[in-house]
Amino acid sequence: MTFLTILLLALFTTNSTSKSELTILDELKQENKVDDEEYNFFKKQLNFKNSIGFTQRQDSLNDWSLDIVYTEEIYFHKKDSFLIKEYYFSQEKLASFRNEGKIYRPERYYENGALKSKYFFYDKEGKEHLQSILNHMSDKKVIDDIDPIVKVEVVHAGCGFSAKSVEMAEDKTKRKYRKAKKLNYYMIETFKGPNNNKVTFQRPVKTKFKTIVEGHSF
Numbered sequence: 293m294t295f296l297t298i299l300l301l302a303l304f305t306t307n308s309t310s311k312s313e314l315t316i317l318d319e320l321k322q323e324n325k326v327d328d329e330e331y332n333f334f335k336k337q338l339n340f341k342n343s344i345g346f347t348q349r350q351d352s353l354n355d356w357s358l359d360i361v362y363t364e365e366i367y368f369h370k371k372d373s374f375l376i377k378e379y380y381f382s383q384e385k386l387a388s389f390r391n392e393g394k395i396y397r398p399e400r401y402y403e404n405g406a407l408k409s410k411y412f413f414y415d416k417e418g419k420e421h422l423q424s425i426l427n428h429m430s431d432k433k434v435i436d437d438i439d440p441i442v443k444v445e446v447v448h449a450g451c452g453f454s455a456k457s458v459e460m461a462e463d464k465t466k467r468k469y470r471k472a473k474k475l476n477y478y479m480i481e482t483f484k485g486p487n488n489n490k491v492t493f494q495r496p497v498k499t500k501f502k503t504i505v506e507g508h509s510f
Contacts, residue, residue, distance in 0.1 A: 348356070380399050396423070429481065
């Protein structure tokens with residue numbers, strides 16, 4: 293049994309389900325854990341994920357030799373606009389990255405159905421490499437509150453770069469988000485691993501943001 297298999301079993305011991313996200317949402321509504329407005333917001337998100345071809349990409353996992361997918365579905369309800377991020381990984385490839393002491397980033401990354409190339413954050417809370425995603429999802433409940441993160445990239449030109457620029461950007465970002473405020477979006481996070489699923493429906497509450505600032509060369 294691989295390390296990741298053990299970790300996945302621990303992650304899903306109390307949250308394993310073969311139910312669809314919509315079935316789980318319906319159950320939350322029946323149990324009065326979400327109100328009518330929240331139910332409608334979350335349902336719109338799930339419908340939008342289908343409209344951008346998410347199902348077809350799931351059907352392609354075997355062709356890609358990938359078997360893990362994590363999604364963030366963000367719905368800005370006042371603007372009726374969406375942002376869906378999809379991160380695809382391989383359980384088999386993770387083992388070699390662990391042996392080499394490297395961080396395992398996505399094999400494929402999509403935004404609203406379009407394949408993207410982007411810089412991924414190293415931070416352990418950034419939810420952009422597999423270990424940080426596993427750590428994050430292990431603490432989430434089926435119905436939960438959003439824990440917002442602000443990510444800032446400081447682009448520089450290699451060897452002449454000073455870490456002071458990152459420090460200044462971090463200080464500026466923390467000052468900007470020093471006060472707690474209520475978010476303007478709802479979020480669904482889903483993790484699908486080998487034989488395991490976990491979904492969490494998250495509501496906005498008044499809270500402080502976490503900030504992550506990293507430098508990288510162009």
